[in-house]
Amino acid sequence: MIRFEHVTRRYERDGRPALDDVSVEFDRGDFVFLIGASGSGKSTLLRMILREGLPQHGRLTVAGQNLGLMLERRVPAYRRSIGMVFQDFRLLPDKTVYDNVAFAMNVIGARRAQTRARVTDVLETVGLDHLGRRYPHEISGGEQQRAAIARAIVNEPAVLLADEPTGNLDPHASTEVMKILRWINASGTTVIMATHDRPIVDQMRRRVVQLHHGVLVRDDPQGTYDPPRGSRAWELLNEQEAAAGLRAIDPKPAGFGDYTDLPDRDRPEKAEDPGESEDSAADLGAEAAQAYRITWPEDRRPVTAQEPAEQVPAGVDGTELTGVQQEGFTERDDAAGQAGDEEFEELDALDRDEDEVRFEEGRL
Numbered sequence: 001m002i003r004f005e006h007v008t009r010r011y012e013r014d015g016r017p018a019l020d021d022v023s024v025e026f027d028r029g030d031f032v033f034l035i036g037a038s039g040s041g042k043s044t045l046l047r048m049i050l051r052e053g054l055p056q057h058g059r060l061t062v063a064g065q066n067l068g069l070m071l072e073r074r075v076p077a078y079r080r081s082i083g084m085v086f087q088d089f090r091l092l093p094d095k096t097v098y099d100n101v102a103f104a105m106n107v108i109g110a111r112r113a114q115t116r117a118r119v120t121d122v123l124e125t126v127g128l129d130h131l132g133r134r135y136p137h138e139i140s141g142g143e144q145q146r147a148a149i150a151r152a153i154v155n156e157p158a159v160l161l162a163d164e165p166t167g168n169l170d171p172h173a174s175t176e177v178m179k180i181l182r183w184i185n186a187s188g189t190t191v192i193m194a195t196h197d198r199p200i201v202d203q204m205r206r207r208v209v210q211l212h213h214g215v216l217v218r219d220d221p222q223g224t225y226d227p228p229r230g231s232r233a234w235e236l237l238n239e240q241e242a243a244a245g246l247r248a249i250d251p252k253p254a255g256f257g258d259y260t261d262l263p264d265r266d267r268p269e270k271a272e273d274p275g276e277s278e279d280s281a282a283d284l285g286a287e288a289a290q291a292y293r294i295t296w297p298e299d300r301r302p303v304t305a306q307e308p309a310e311q312v313p314a315g316v317d318g319t320e321l322t323g324v325q326q327e328g329f330t331e332r333d334d335a336a337g338q339a340g341d342e343e344f345e346e347l348d349a350l351d352r353d354e355d356e357v358r359f360e361e362g363r364l
């Protein structure tokens, strides 16, 4: 389903690759933990699946589509088939929980009745149906992350990418989030989660893919966070974490969940009527661009061409990230990445020529 074939990705022309000759395949329904010390390439790999940065070498295909050949105009639809959640939640602060989730459907032009039914359903799934009227600052971190997950899955993505989703959460909230991710996966969604959270990886016993300086050094179908003691992968993980002054977080205290059940949901209040959202899809493009924009400051480049924000596609997953004019800077176009000019021209030409390349939304 998602196949990296000898993929190398560099941010700097002569710099060390963030991903170095990586070959790995993720199948439909996989639950994968992506581990490795800080800077080992986990986020880069996730971003590449979102088509945020193309390989300079190798090939990345998703559902048979070579992302390097995908027409730019097809990228938004492609990205809408992928949900993404982040360590810092990235909810819209001025929208209620309900509207944060509904927004993701509004931007794709869903009808109001359909949105209402689906959002209600998804909020129930994540145990937040009684908090629909609250604003992000009125709920806990764990609840915010569950709202962010609701937003990410409301359009039923085939793949859910999670970049350290429990990084800001206490053990209890982490447990709740993991139960939900596990449930989402059990419903057929591929989940790929970057994490430093040793206890979670150890308790879930799912596939573990380990990166070290951009190189894939372990792919264990039912792994623990730590590779077998004394193995090369174990040495590499310890070396790199020690060098960075980092260790994966300590084991969590007793009571940490076993993820075998969905959370018990106390719903003291009846689900609230979330009310009507007056936002039109047309109004939402620019706001979406601001709201779901992934910020990697290093990526920013001075604006060279004026691109109205309205042209930026909207989505729930950071789809509108490229070419977004903001504060005098624009994010680097992903096709350009750090590829050399020739490589970029080549990719650009491929984009224009490859009209037969098709991506059907929702069909990963």
Ligand SMILES: Nc1ncnc2c1ncn2[C@@H]1O[C@H](COP(=O)(O)OP(=O)(O)OP(=O)(O)O)[C@@H](O)[C@H]1O
Residues within 6 Å of the ligand: 011, 012, 017, 018, 036, 037, 038, 039, 040, 041, 042, 043, 044, 045, 194, 296, 298, 299
């Ligand atoms: N936008 C960028 N520009 C230049 N270099 C980058 C950029 N993003 C990441 N890098 C570099 O690429 C390498 C891999 O970074 P990446 O963020 O993928 O690692 P990571 O494993 O996700 O780290 P962490 O666990 O800290 O999130 C690092 O050396 C990093 O400094």
